[in-house]
Amino acid sequence: MKTQLEAAREGIITAQISAVAQNEGLAPELVRTRVAAGEIVILSHPQRPQQEAVGIGTGLRTKVNASIGTSSDICDLALEVRKAGIAEEEGADTLMELSAAGDLDAIRRNVLAATRLPVGTVPLYQAFREAALEHRNPGKLDPERLFEIIERQLADGISFMAIHCGINRWTIERLRKQGYRYGGLVSKGGTFMAAWMDSTGKENPLYEQFDRVCCLMKKYDAVLSLGNGIRAGAIHDSHDRAQVAEMVINCELAELGRNMGCQMMVEGPGHVPLDEIAANILLEKRMSGNAPYYVLGPLPLDTGAGYDHISAAIGAAQSARHGADLICYITPAEHLALPDEEDVRQGIRAARLAVRAGDIAKYPDRRDNEKAAAKARRDMRWTDLDKHLLFPKIAQNLRRSRMPECSETCTMCGDFCAMKQGAAVFGQDISGDKACGE
Template identity: 55%
Template sequence: MGLIDDARAGRLTEEMKIVAEAEGKTPDFILRGIASGRIVIPRSPYRYTRSVGIGKGLRTKVNASIGTSSDIVDVEMEVAKARTAEANGADTLMELSTGGDFLEIRRRVIEATTLSVGSVPLYQAFIEAIRKYGAGVDMPEDDLFRATEEQAKLGTNFMAIHTGINSICIERLRRQGGRFGGVCSRGGAFMIGWMLHNQKENPLYREFDYLLEILKEHEVTLSLGNGLRAGAVHDSTDRGQIQELIINSELADRAHAAGVQTIVEGPGHIPIDEIEANVLVMKRMTDEKPFYMLGPLVTDIAPGYDHIVAAIGASLSSAYGADFICYVTPAEHLALPDVEDVRMGTITARIAAHIGDMIKNNDRQKDLDMGRARRDMLWEKQFQLAIDPETAKLVRADRTPSDAEVCTMCGDFCALKIIKENIDLAR
């Protein structure tokens, strides 16, 4: 029995109770959200996982992605990155290695965290085919399903699976005359190459019911991958992207009907004037299933600062209704992220998620508390309320004021202190 089966039968599980308490909702609210497909709680029968709810009416969740590359395979660094993401408040983790021993790396990462861990089985299947046969296009179809089951048995909680790329999507790309930024998704690129070389339909689409059997057996949450997401703002909301969303929306309904918890992924590079439309269209097409926004990046010309670019897009996405955002680090488009990049990406994305929740969920109590703490110059209270207390403490300690009530920005001429000494404006 899966979580959807429990919810449909009216059975409250421990995960539902934990999420309800964390979110300030009733257990029945969570149960009804899961039964309708509007809330998911990734879990696994193979490991303990911190229960986190993703979906309508809940706090926007942040995912941190880690993993090796073909150039850098350092398992200890990936373990450190996983621990750093959890320590800095990530809600979930995706392990996306493309170099080294895939199963051993994932096993080590899973052992190092209590977060739900996601993966992309397609990476393993294609790269193993390259190693074995010399080309990913020679991958046997069954390897996609084998990799999915192998990773599920390790305790992987959710998987991004590129089911929505089919022959219709590829034809749409051709008919629209190509793209300015190409295809930025590794999974999308792998699958398109395989389909064109073999002149076959995507096995993950064609054999979707078989895929659902595997996911249901191992209680894996399906994250319908966005393989045709825009890799440049000039490609956003094009026909290829929308075609894939249509397919994934239909598959999401089939997955939910089969009792598989489902998330739908969204596009990556979007100018800010198209974010609201993307969220509204996705929510409408999927009957408000959880929306996982990848970024989005709202300009293409800020390498080294893409964590800031993504935070702008993510805050708007959250405000308009996105439920789940994937962090972007300062290393995006430049290099494999290191531990510090992961820390910075996680904190920046958490800021964006909170900004969105202030609008979407009218969640402004902490900001009210911070305003009062600043008014009253209560420094320890300010640190407690800060998203990153340690950095705030370090900055203040590095430039210690002569008057402990104020900071060195205004010093003797602190507006808050002047007002406090002359009039009581507390409320």
Template identity: 50%
Template sequence: MSLLEDARRGVITEEMKIVAANEGVTEEFVRRGVAEGHITIPVSPYRKVKICGIGEGLRTKVNASIGTSTDIVDVDQEIEKVRMAEKAGADTLMELSTGGDFLEIRRRVIENTSLSVGSVPLYQAFIEAARNQGGVVFMNPDDLFRITAEQAKLGTNFMAIHTGINLETMKRLKNQGRHGGLVSRGGAFMTAWMLHNEQENPLYAEFDYLLEILKEHEVTLSFGNGMRSGAVHDATDRAQLQELIINAELADKANAFGVQTIIEGPGHIPLDEIEANVIVQKRVTNRKPFYMLGPLVTDIAPGYDDRVAAIGASLSSAYGADFICYVTPAEHLALPTPEEVYEGVMSSRIAAHVGDMIKLKKRDADLEMGHARRDLDWGRQFAVAMNPERAKAIRDERMPADTDGCTMCGDYCALKIVNKNFHF
């Protein structure tokens, strides 16, 4: 019996109790949300994880993606990225390696974290085909399903699976074209395979078999966004919307089968289209948990894309997105360092909090900080701060002569002046 099926039978599981306690909602609220497909709790029968609820009425969660590339295969560095992501407060991880021994890398990552870990099984399937058969177009669909099961058995909690790329989606892509091309690696692999073999996407054609595998191993199905935009001028185009419609229909089918789901969203979106994307995504999918990739709201700031994505993520969260995939300063430029992973998570956490201030009306921490600053209570300020260590380090480095204030205003601190004569 899956977690989703337990929820439908009226059973409040231990995982639901943990989510309710963490989020400040009732256990029945969580159970009902899971039963209706509005909340997902990634779990695994193969390992215990830090329980994380994703969905309607809950705090916006942040994912950190890590993984090797064909140019840099340094597993120890990836483990350090895990540590930095956790230190920065990531809620989940995705292990997306494209170089090295895939299963060994994933095994080591899972052994070194208590967070839920996601993966993209088709990366391994297509890359192994390229290594062993000379090209991604020679991937055997049986290997794709076998690898999905193998990764699940390692304790993978959720998987991004590209089911919505089918022959109909590809027509939309071909008919409209793209300014920024096809930037999803999974989307590129699958479209190349389909065109070469003149066959339907096996993940779509054999969706029932896929569901059997995922349910057996209690894996949450995150519907991959293979047609996501890689340039703001491609946002909300026909191919993206066609894929969304297909994934929405398949998500209903997955939920009916007892598999929890998440729907992934587009990557590059101008600010004035974010609200529409969230509304359409939620409406079409019957309010499934929405995993926003980014979103990046301008294409001309490489080196600062963590900030660009934070702008978009704050609005996405405010409008109803449930899950944010972080972006690092190295996006579009290089494999990120552990330090850049840390910065990416912090940027996304700030954005998620800003959005939650609107979506959930949760502003208690900001009120506490306002009072602490008014009272010049530095201990309370650091305690409330999202990154106390950094805040304290900056102040300690430039400590003022009068330790009540700071070196920004020195003797002419507005609060010090007013507090002598006025009591709030």
């Protein structure tokens, strides 16, 4: 079976490429050329016919990922299945199943059965979890078990994996020589792999046997997302030597993986001040040959706990604006607790707002929907306005809960309505593209 990348390089427009082109309003040949160049990846799975093909990369709408999963404190399979349903209902484009407790195989398979979204995982979680249960020591992980788990998850229907290939002994040495960090390490997979390397004295097998990782991913045409296990967890650690060292390695591996016919993404940092976001994306795009960039957040401040979904939306809008391709949502529970169902909803909504703001800046020719919404609001055509909103049901419920005396206006201004007064004064002057209608 050819991967989407291999087929595109042979000039083949696959069914998945056609579907992505149609969804994005682009020419199939344009999408094919960008897949062939490694600038677009397509998430699909040959054994999940119900799954929608999702394209990520240059020229496409910025996508939103929602993450769910159990912890040792809260482990409820039914809850995770409900969260998966909410993620799809709220308009997430992809889903990551990141459980670290319970029957991990059963949780993953139930989540896969509950959604049409492409599902991703971090296989290190299950590998270290199984080693801890069997040996009471994650450091006893056998690399062969890790590779077996990667294939087990792929065979179940996983479409993309965050795999920590770029964290190696050299990057860890940078961390030591810079005096560690203000915010420590925040990647579970990255931290446990660093501890494994420290206790065994061995190199990261995911880096050492990178070609083996790519072969497994190619077998299922899955996308290899190069995880950032040394990402900054505080803005004062942003772009320190350790983070940049891993980024350089990941971008190099992205090129090597593409040369092997494997679809590749690079993952970006979690905490980045606003003034560094554009430079971060520029670096990734330059060093990776424009590989799709999957950004976690980012959070541009460290003091927004409880409202980190809003903090992250500020960073995500900037990231989408400057070229990020996939944004991992942040929920209000970030840094505080395992997200519940309402946290998932709020996280996705904030991220969707952010990427829309970023996309209409990144693609100025794609603002027609915003123009139509503005005209409907000006003309107080409430039913027409709903068709253009990201969250029409929420808007409708808010308006109905506080209906004005005059059905044309709203209770913000009542009979002091600026729109109504403006129409009375300037209605006869409206012309051209500003006229009423779509």
